Amino acid sequence: MSDAAGTDRAAERYEAALARHGIRDVQPVYRTILRSLKATDILLYEEAVERYDTEVRAAVEEGSENPLLIWIRYGSWLANHVSPGRLVVVDASGRAGRSGDAPPLGPLLLHLPDGKGERAVTIAGPVEPSSAQEAAQELLCS
Numbered sequence: 001m002s003d004a005a006g007t008d009r010a011a012e013r014y015e016a017a018l019a020r021h022g023i024r025d026v027q028p029v030y031r032t033i034l035r036s037l038k039a040t041d042i043l044l045y046e047e048a049v050e051r052y053d054t055e056v057r058a059a060v061e062e063g064s065e066n067p068l069l070i071w072i073r074y075g076s077w078l079a080n081h082v083s084p085g086r087l088v089v090v091d092a093s094g095r096a097g098r099s100g101d102a103p104p105l106g107p108l109l110l111h112l113p114d115g116k117g118e119r120a121v122t123i124a125g126p127v128e129p130s131s132a133q134e135a136a137q138e139l140l141c142s
Contacts (some may be wrong), residue, residue: 010060010067017068021105022127026068029122030075033082048078072103072124079111079121087123088112094132108133110140 018025037045056074060067076087087099090108103109109123120140126133 007057007061009063010057013063014060014067014071017066017105021068023068023105023124024127026071026075026124030071030078033075033078033121037082044081048081051077066105068105068124069103072105072109075123076103076109076111079113079123083111083113083115083118083121085111085113085115085118088120090133090136092130092133094130094136096136108136110136112140 017023034045034048037048052074056070059065059070079085087103088096088110089099089104090096090110092107099109103124105124106126108125108129111121111123113120119142120137122137122141125137129137
């Protein structure tokens with residue numbers, strides 16, 4: 001398969017996974033983090049780009065795993081390397097709990113930094129968040 005065909009197929013698989021799980025596109029948030037890194041920590045930026053090339057793009061093009069899980073793991077790694085913290089799941093009722101090794105697909109996933117006063121980062125979120133999830137995002141991420 002050519003690189004273009006593999007990339008097209010990977011994009012199709014990613015879009016299908018977003019639709020199947022009702023999750024917003026996660027890539028814009030990750031791009032924002034990468035742009036910030038490029039300006040502030042070029043070594044971490046280069047590591048993040050290399051990790052994307054070797055772990056995200058290759059795995060998504062290979063097609064053996066849900067592409068959304070691959071992207072979420074990458075976003076979680078990225079957020080954690082910018083500011084150490086933990087991944088938290090916020091369900092539709094607003095209840096929060098720590099995410100396990102395999103984050104669930106569907107609820108709001110936030111990276112909560114350990115540092116005081118640091119804003120949370122949305123790792124993934126539903127296309128139609130509940131009012132409780134919207135409130136959690138507004139309170140923690142804005």
